[in-house]
Amino acid sequence: MNNPAVICHKVDKTFQQGELAVHALSGVDLEIASGGFVCLSGPSGSGKTTLLNMIGGLDRPSGGEITVADLRIDRMRMSELAELRLHHIGFVFQAYNLIPVLNARENVEFVMQLQGVAAAKRHALAMDILEEVGLKGMEERRPGELSGGQQQRVAVARAIVSKPALILADEPTANLDSATAEKLMQQMRDLNTHIGTTFVISTHDKLVMSYAKRLIKLHDGKIVDDIAQQ
Amino acid sequence: MTNTTTLLAWRNIWRHPRRTLLTIAAMVFADVLLIFMLGLQLGQYRMMIDNSLAIFTGQMQVQADGYNDEPYMYRTIPAADALAEDIRARTQLEAVATRGYGFALVSSETRTLGAQISGVDPQFEPRVSTLPGLIKQGRYLDGKADNEIVIGSTLARNLRIEPGDELTILGSGRDGSMAATVTPVVGIYESGNRDMDRMMLSMPLDTFRDVFSMGDTAHSIVIGGERERADRIATGAQAALADKDSLVLLDWETLMPGLKQAIQADFTSAWFMYAVLIILVAFGMLNTMLMSVLERTHEFGILLALGVGHGKLGRMIVTESAVLATTGMLIGILIGAVVVGYYLVNGFTYPGMEAMGERFNIPSVLRPEVSLRSLLPGPLAVFLATMLASLYPILHMRKLRPTEALQAV
């Protein structure tokens, strides 16, 4: 394939906690190929979320270089990062994934709307994808009227609907029962296989790890293990 | 209210420093504004009253009953000089002067006009009236000569006379008889009061009594002195009137109802403005307290579940409001005092003030009053309004059930 989807070179992230400096990431070197399906695992506080933050351009590293879609994102301005996220990256968060004042369909349509997709087209796309994640009939409900798992599926639908090149997911299955989790992972793998979307997923869930093509283990902000699977 | 409650309240209100600061700032803004405006108003009223009374009216007057409403010549005070002396003795106040008033046709060589004549006691008049000090040409009555007169500037101009010229005075006396005399003008005064300058002239009381057949009577005994002492002076004067049924003691509010009501009218319209301001600040407080209660719904749920009663929660919110409102009030009063203090020293003026000043007998530089009367009402009103506003969040909280509270995020 072509260039790697993500390159991290000596990425450091230090949080200043008063007097104390917390090294959330130290010297992370990582290359994720386009079309990869990567799992980040490791104990709580090992730096998984921080690494995803860095890759998604949500926060800046304290040191090192990060390249996403051939762009050096550690130097980019906020508005450029917003542009990049809009067109290249999809997010699934652990919780509080949805805009509370928009209903499920509107949440899914939101990103497409920002991208300037015509109303009729995005409506149809949103309805299809919601059906695909098993939310047919719940399109007009607001997040408050959906269960945690249902909300999570809306978030996944939103992340995949505009077919971004890279999807970042932080413990997407944390609130789901195993059957639902399995279905969700299946959908992600399908997308990965058919369209070549790159996935980076952080998780504690063995089930999720079993779907990964590559499993990266973090400990104290360092990569301690990097296993190719299947 | 225990210290812990206050401490807790203090911590709680600083959860959102910016919100708290904005809420306090709104209160301080209103407090300072109210203190400033009220101080200015009171200062202005005091000057209006003092200056208006000082020119001619005095703090109070003794008159025959009914004279103030319908000033007929025959409504007089008998043996007026003796009574004035009695009042001086009882009140220990020199500023007590006897006057007679009459209307007459006044003619110069070329002009004839109607004018108000007052007969004054040259010895005591300067103690109750600033008019003797406002002579701009010639001199005031010195008490040496009987037959002399001082006259308002506009009247002098209209009569085309100067000091040294003679005036013929023609009127009717107390008994309806003809009153006539020829008198030299010795001085011209300019009081700044249009009516007084246009209409009035003064002559020695003795001459006035001769001309207008007044005998030993007079129309009023003017009592001056400081307004702060007015109550004690009034008691003394009243004692002197004890056995005189036909005489009354009138305070300045009765003597100058226009002044009193002008002040009232101004005060009323000012309070309308103040009320709007206070209501707006109260709404700000209402919003802040409601926010602070709503965002703690979950927390209150836990407290309720733990068995803390609604009453206790209510007291906690009241304490928070009280701490907030008190802080605002104290800072407001402090800054307000500094602001009015500054203007007390340096004076305050605004464009158009001069014209207003002329109309209402006040100087064109105002000095605000700095007293409890000017410092406290505004901030207290803001305090009460904001405390009242914080009742709504409490009522809202009272309806809270633990289960629903716990469901809130």
Place this chain on the structure above:
Amino acid sequence: MKTPTFMLITIAWRNLWRNHRRSLIMLTAIAIGLWGMIWMTALMRGMVDQMIDSAINTLSGHVQIHAEGFLDDPSIERTLPPVRDNPALQSLLDSARVTHWSERIRVPAVIRSERDVLGVTLVGIDPQQESGLSFIADSVTEGEYLAGVDDRHVLVGRKLLERLETKSGRRIVLMSQDPDNNIAERGFRIGGVFDTDLQVTETSYVFAGIETVRAMLKMGDGVSEISLLGPDYRNLDALAADVRAAAGKADTKTWLELDPYMATMLGVMDGVILIWFSIIFVALSFGLVNTLLMAVFERTREIGLLQALGMPPANILIMVLVESLIMLLIGLLAGNLLSWLTILPIQDGIDISGVAAGLEWAGMSSTLLPAVKSSDVLLANAIVLVLGIAASLFPAWRASRKVPVEAITRIWQ
């Protein structure tokens, strides 16, 4: 990238009602603030209008012509030739630019009844010409208005009548000075009594037919004053200039020049109104900024999410501003409605006679007509709207700039 405006408005609108209590409180505050602005200016304008009205009505008119020196020394010697001797002035006064005009004689006089003697101003008028020009024609409440220039009756104010202890139909004596400095004295029957808002007007003036006064004073056909009304009490300069040119050697003044106090009051008024607006606005803006800051604060996470999904910071700024704009617009709508509803029932005036003497002192009458000027209302609305948006810039800027860094890191938890 196109701004998805409709989406922004939708989100802003729904956000506004998430905490409906807070928004309603803020809306009410805005409405009350605007109401206070409109009311206070309406009352202040009403007061000043009234003062102007009563000044113009009480004989001054819009423009007055006097003989030179008359204003300083109002004596009978200082007269103008009658208008009919001056064709230029006559044609100007009869033109459409002047709605009413009249000649008068004005002399200081002494009035005497059986009981008392008082000083007054005797005004000789042309009753036909005078009606519509000053108050007198419409103020006679007892007896009859003067029938013509040589009517032999006088009109006396109610308060003066009481002071003189006399009655309509009784005789009084008026005394003044003729041009030769002799005392002119003549008995009149009181033909009518007039009532005015201001007591001082009732005690100051006695009206008689102009020819009757001329006869009493043994004077020729001169006049002391010519008073006229134009279409509007403002913008009199052009009319005054033309009258001045036509009147020739005379003293021509507008009512504003005659009453410098009123002129300053008019000037001060606009300043006072602007200060008042600013004060109200500042009081409002604390609440507005606070409300928006809170709204932004409690949505930190959400704003982070919007940013994570690729919403440009500028759009987030606009979203908060739109929320503020909606709030301001609804608040203003309610405020205007409230003002209209509360001013409507008192269109005919508020009775403030409780403080009548004080108002009289300031030259006002005791019913106050609120004067709603559309320019004041517009200014009040504009100030709240424009400055309101300006005040919202800070919370909006916080939302778009500062919040994301902390917000985004919070989302993941």
